[in-house]
Amino acid sequence: MPSRMIVSRELADFLKMIAHPDRLRMIEELRLGEKDVSSIAAALSLPATRVSQHLAQLRAHRLVDERRAGRNHFYRLSHPHLAAWIVDALQFIDVRNRLAEGDHIDSARALWTAQSRNTSH
């Protein structure tokens, strides 16, 4: 059995699952703790249906855990460290070329990890 191929496929599936702008922002949104669907949708200015669909995918891949309270569904990261690991990826991206001059990786990192209320989202 080509175990190595299995690992690379699993890895690719995992990466595909998080490789979407909305889902990345959602993961970042859950960095500090659980949130319900409406809160996430409002924070990111996305239609709730879309957020729900993304969450269903993340749930299917066990990247988030669900907790129901009344009619609200609260989601949290299954691996709290995931958000930090994603931020580390910024070092591999030439963000400099695409943001305003003077910006660099550190500012991108700061921007990304800043609280929602402080950012120009």
Add this chain to the structure above:
Amino acid sequence: MPSRMIVSRELADFLKMIAHPDRLRMIEELRLGEKDVSSIAAALSLPATRVSQHLAQLRAHRLVDERRAGRNHFYRLSHPHLAAWIVDALQFIDVRNRLAEGDHIDSARALWTAQSRNTSH
């Protein structure tokens, strides 16, 4: 300008670029240094055309650098640390469920980072 959306899009593009079993194995193959197209193709048992196409994509996203020597094209990781960062992702995957019983993340990591000659690829 929604800088945060720009960052999330860049991040998603980067993740999509590496989210492919072949490309992951290629990155891993380049972990220890440069290799030419044929060597990579042979090591991974992939058609050279496909390897070349993948490399063209990675090149376009500046994830690999090219060096030509004669009729061989040698590629290396633009960010040598990339391979290690990818290996870190194994902690987020339930490899246990999909490999033979008794395997766990550490063995998956060992498998993944093992030299080609030591692995059942």
Add this chain to the structure above:
DNA sequence: TGCAAACCTGCGAAGATATGCAGATAATGG
């Protein structure tokens, strides 16, 4: 009960990816 709020799921069209094949380039060795 009945209605509304908060989510979820199914479906289909549009768009993005993957991949083999044919043909094009570039360097090497007669």
Add this chain to the structure above:
DNA sequence: CCATTATCTGCATATCTTCGCAGGTTTGCA
């Protein structure tokens, strides 16, 4: 020059993703 080796590029097809919309489920509350 010509053939050969190593690699690249263009193209068509098959497959996967995304995303809105319509309709369904569960819970809270009057």
